[in-house]
Amino acid sequence: MALSPNPNIFANNPIDRAGHLRGNPEWLAEKRKDPSSLFVPLWNLNPLVLPEEVPSQGKDVGWVPAAAVEPLAGPGAIEVFLGINRRGKALFAIDISAARNPEAEGPLKGFGAFEEIRGLAMKGEITASELAILAQAKAMIDWHLRHGFCSACGAKTELAEAGYKRTCPSCHAEHFPRTDPVVIMMATHGDKAFLGRQKIFPKGMYSALAGFMEPGESIEEAVARELDEEAKIAVKSVRYHSTQPWPFPSSLMIGCIAEAESEDFEIDGVELSGGKWFTRDELAAALRGEGQGFFVPPPFAIAHHLVKAFVEGW
Ligand SMILES: [Zn+2]
Known part of the structure; x- marks a missing residue:
């Protein structure tokens, strides 16, 4: 199947x-x-x-x-x-x-x-x-x-397993291709969803918040931590939506939607330069290209599909 x-x-x-x-x-x-x-x-x-x-x-x-x-x-x-x-x-x-x-x-x-x-x-x-x-x-x-050199002893490593491994001829360590998980999430509260802005974004664009997962952290914990760090949003629950391979250089974007405790927020001013709660109708208009003074990322970005899922009542 x-x-x-x-x-x-x-x-x-x-x-x-x-x-x-x-x-x-x-x-x-x-x-x-x-x-x-x-x-x-x-x-x-x-x-x-x-x-x-x-x-x-x-x-x-x-x-x-x-x-x-x-x-x-x-x-x-x-x-x-x-x-x-x-x-x-x-x-x-x-x-x-x-x-x-x-x-x-x-x-x-x-x-x-x-x-x-x-x-x-x-x-x-x-x-x-x-x-x-x-x-x-x-x-x-x-x-x-x-990854041409061994992270254990510094010797030159060799390609093995048709490219799915590198081995160290000196200390015999084996090294495997990395995938680095990143959580990307939208907080929601009732009929509203929160999107943020970074200084580097094109003028008017708002998107989902994102950050690298840390060792020893669950997906849910990473989502809650990022929303707290960047926007002081407290969440009650986290749902997984979908993932996107993102080979720049080796990320996996893990898309989630989190239920916030309230609409309270405070932008950190470092990762985010702005943020706002948008209604479902405002986001639906943005997906149609008719956003009032703002727009959301295009369909090649997973953030677009998180917004779409929320608008469709997911
Ligand atoms: Zn080695």
């Missing part, structure tokens, strides 16, 4: 991650050589994207065979097995940051452009399924590039 769809961009990854094959070097070597296997090259963490064939019909990810990327990758390039797609093809991500200018020279010259995936998500130029695969690829390559 398939999972019911998650409303968030970067979720709903359609591939079979095939974890049981990561430790099978013969199978992986065979698939690497198989011309039907597909590689997405990432240059400075940006994937190759092909230009639109038909104007405003969207762009495609630049999936290419190994032969097209190997000359650019250089020795020891990071390569990760992503999984198997619905057509049974093995998918890989490969770091080609060693290349000087792969858009203008070498085997990928003229293929397309290396584009930042947050921008692709904002513009909606790539299908949601492909964005989810790119999120996996970007988070994995990014992790390897930042």
Whole structure:
């Protein structure tokens, strides 16, 4: 049975991650050589994207065979097995940051452009399924590039398990890809919900509050602590809504809606520069693009879906 769809961009990854094959070097070597296997090259963490064939019909990810990327990758390039797609093809991500200018020279010259995936998500130029695969690829390559040395002894580590582990040849420590949980939440009280503003937000934008979870903390406790720290809002209960993989570099946004004890609040002036309780009708208007003097984040942000859930009576 398939999972019911998650409303968030970067979720709903359609591939079979095939974890049981990561430790099978013969199978992986065979698939690497198989011309039907597909590689997405990432240059400075940006994937190759092909230009639109038909104007405003969207762009495609630049999936290419190994032969097209190997000359650019250089020795020891990071390569990760992503999984198997619905057509049974093995998918890989490969770091080609060693290349000087792969858009203008070498085997990928003229293929397309290396584009930042947050921008692709904002513009909606790539299908949601492909964005989810790119999120996996970007988070994995990014992790390897930042974890080249053992945190226990300082020696250089080596890629293992098709990219899902790094091992230390000196002290034999094993290191696994990180996911850093972040709680993102909206406090509600009756017919109102609280949204805040940060100084860096575009003028007029209000959004859900957010913060990193701390070790030894439950999701509910992190939600209550963040609302208290940033806005002095006291909560009675916390409900989980949905999660969003957020590969910048390795977060998982955990969306929650919390029931506040009252509408009392006090902005901390550090994390938040403003905040306000909005009625359900005001938020419904904002979702339609008719907010009176304010707006909420667009659908590529989980905050949008928290607001939408509240408006719909979730
Ligand atoms: Zn070590």
